[in-house]
Amino acid sequence: MVDHALEKLVLELYHENKWRDILDLQNFKDAFEKHRLLWVWPSLEDLDWLKHIISERNVREIVSIGCGSGLLEWLIQKYLGIVVVGVEVDRKWWCSGYSPPLFLKNVHFIDEEDSRFEILPSQAILFCYFNNGSAFLNYVKQYTGRTVIVIGPGEGRGSCTDPVPFDRKFSDLGWKLDAAREIRDTKDYIAVYVR
Numbered sequence: 107m108v109d110h111a112l113e114k115l116v117l118e119l120y121h122e123n124k125w126r127d128i129l130d131l132q133n134f135k136d137a138f139e140k141h142r143l144l145w146v147w148p149s150l151e152d153l154d155w156l157k158h159i160i161s162e163r164n165v166r167e168i169v170s171i172g173c174g175s176g177l178l179e180w181l182i183q184k185y186l187g188i189v190v191v192g193v194e195v196d197r198k199w200w201c202s203g204y205s206p207p208l209f210l211k212n213v214h215f216i217d218e219e220d221s222r223f224e225i226l227p228s229q230a231i232l233f234c235y236f237n238n239g240s241a242f243l244n245y246v247k248q249y250t251g252r253t254v255i256v257i258g259p260g261e262g263r264g265s266c267t268d269p270v271p272f273d274r275k276f277s278d279l280g281w282k283l284d285a286a287r288e289i290r291d292t293k294d295y296i297a298v299y300v301r
């Protein structure tokens with residue numbers, strides 16, 4: 107049986123609001139255990155970079171599509187002091203005993219019948235390791251705001267997402283790359299698109 111040691115530790119730190127200590131776990135060796143909680147473990151410098159970008163653009167809220175456990179979003183919320191709302195599918199799974207915990211309290215499950223979730227133009231949208239290209243296109247085509255953030259693998263990282271951070275789809279859809287940064291030396295990138 108898997109004991110999910112990392113998950114237990116992160117949960118303890120989360121309940122104690124020790125988000126900086128969670129950032130310090132970035133070098134934890136077991137990739138499977140890490141990916142259960144989040145795909146990209148940011149450093150303080152990465153969050154600082156994002157904070158700068160977000161405040162320059164006057165963004166007050168981020169909607170994270172496919173937020174998974176919401177741990178990244180909770181860390182962003184803590185460091186940036188802004189609201190992050192999650193969007194996911196399949197509440198049953200995320201509330202089951204098999205899934206990772208949900209760290210973000212504000213998650214909309216868009217596949218529920220009574221879901222009336224709407225992304226406002228004042229909100230930025232975030233895709234971190236999103237893996238559903240057709241859903242991505244729908245979200246971006248419906249979005250009327252000005253900032254899209256993508257986190258995912260760059261060349262040579264060996265994982266695949268849809269979209270990837272430097273996806274040609276963005277220019278085809280009329281978006282311009284505004285800023286980008288490698289997350290530590292992971293070959294994962296964060297890219298910010300504007301229009």
Ligand SMILES: C[S@@+](CC[C@H](N)C(=O)[O-])C[C@H]1O[C@@H](n2cnc3c(N)ncnc32)[C@H](O)[C@@H]1O
Nearest residue numbers: 144145172173174193194195234235236238241
């Ligand atoms: C690889 S996981 C990444 C999770 C998280 N962002 C992370 O970085 O750890 C992709 C997530 O996208 C979610 N997803 C897939 N299709 C979706 C859709 N149409 N709307 C919202 N979320 C979706 C999946 O349920 C899954 O949790």
